[in-house]
Amino acid sequence: MITRDEIREISEIYSPEGCALTFYYQPATPSDKSHRHEAIFVKDMVREALAQAELQGKNPCARQDVDRILNMADQLQGNGRKAKAIFACAHRGIWKEYDLPPLLKKTQLTVNSRFHLKPLVPVLDSLPRVLIALIDRTKARIFELADEKLTEKQDFFNDLPRKGKSDGFAGYDAGHAERHELNDAMVHFKTVADYLQSYCQRTHCDKVAIGCRDESWSEIRPNLHTYTLDHLVGQFRIDPKSASPQEVKEKVDLLLAEEDGRRKLDLLSQVIGEAGRDGRGALGLRRVLRSLEMGEVQTLLIEDKFAAPGVQCTNCNHIDINMSHTCSGCGQPTIGVEDIADPLLARAMAAGIELQYLPANGDLDRVGRIAALLRFRADQNTSMKQAS
Ligand SMILES: [Zn+2]
Incomplete structure (x- = not known):
């Protein structure tokens, strides 16, 4: 399993050459595919991602790491029903490999200037004992x-x-x-x-x-x-x-999923209600980003399909959805980020914010697929701040 500290460290690695390779492997369900087919599928997917990266003019520096993953494909063999995450950057001598609970959406590979963290959300969200x-x-x-x-x-x-x-x-x-x-x-x-x-x-x-x-x-x-x-x-x-143990696990998983679904819907309506009365709720990316930078966020609600391009400051790490080349905070240069979910999650991790991953939801869609429950509102009186 990967710890929050490790995620934070990984999120801080920046490869201006675009050599940061992220690989997620989600084992196929036994009935889905034979292991042989699975290995072929993984290899095809890896090659396609590599072709895509090369097409976009990204440095072939990820080639070595890609080859290493291609070589692994045969050994994965369902990986004992565990998912896997690999963060690699041959340029910087980085190869980090983690076994995860099989809760990823899919097997995927990306090559970019930052590691791709968003697929980790379902894993981090909740794994109760x-x-x-x-x-x-x-x-x-x-x-x-x-x-x-x-x-x-x-x-x-x-x-x-x-x-x-x-x-x-x-x-x-x-x-x-x-x-x-x-x-x-x-x-x-x-x-x-x-x-x-x-x-x-x-x-x-x-x-x-x-x-x-x-x-x-x-x-x-x-x-x-x-x-x-x-x-x-x-x-x-x-x-x-x-x-049988398998029967027990199936029943408990179902019970947990039902409870989890109910709890998240309650949380979402609480956040929407709070935001409506100018209380402890933030809706939409712009508002959530501001709350995050003000240290107001207690719980971050992020929907499955959330994605948004933006920029991040190379100096103070400020995240912005205005595609400006200079930081609105410190005036230093920014870099473009394909999906600001990644730096946003890194920020949340570093601040110890609780993450809640929600499946597609109409109410959350309408407000931009992201919302937050706040600990306090910095623009309101300080007694409220102290009370938190
Ligand atoms: Zn800045």
Whole structure:
């Protein structure tokens, strides 16, 4: 995985000769392509990108790095279901390679004067560590999902002694046994709830998901502790005994995606509402850029299709959508940037701003596919600033 600090460092590298090569590899889903086809596809794509770069008169300095990637194509072979990012500049002796969770939009290669960072957004956006418990009346299985990988942590039966199984007067004992079983189940749910609480607090998991039969949920939920409930994404329907890890992951991924979608829509309407009343919302590129330079931004919302040309100052790094050759801030020369999403993201990374990646959305489209939730508004009174 790549850290924010590494991204910031990568974003600062500038190759005036245009030799900065960025390669993203997203593994094909197993049913999609055979590995052989995938290797051919990667090679074709790389050659095409190289031809494009040469067509645009970019220095053939990326050639060496491109060859190295062509040689890798055969070995990628799905890369163990991991995506990959490579940042290379042979001129400067740079070759940085990272395995990533398979959340990239596509495999792609670019050669430019800066590294291409925007495709990283879906990866950086959110990769929560999720504690998952599959619970039925006698058993519980505990999983953890981190970096897209599911691990079974604990598989335990409730070890309470079985009661009420005596032979004897059938009519009486049957009812007796049922009551015991009911009590056993309640004690078991409570034991599991205690376990979840302590595990969650100890490991600082971001979210909790519970898998069970629908009819058990009403018995399980009241036993969960506040901390667990605060982190609960939801319940999903599954057979706790027979569920395979793959089935668990699919169900949890779906639950997370639904929750993520809801949360982002809420955030977007909050930002739009705040902007409407001149509060803590910024809509559109011009306004977001200004807020970013004023240090106002708390969360940056960026849509899948956002892209805009602009310039960046070679001296103070000021980003501008006015294509001026000199910086409006310090008067020094600027350089053209094909897509200012890249320097913008670098800036956000450096400032520790939270990134939210949104799929195509009509409301966000209308305001220019970019928006921000602000911590404060610099043009408003300072007491508000201090309150943040
Ligand atoms: Zn400047």
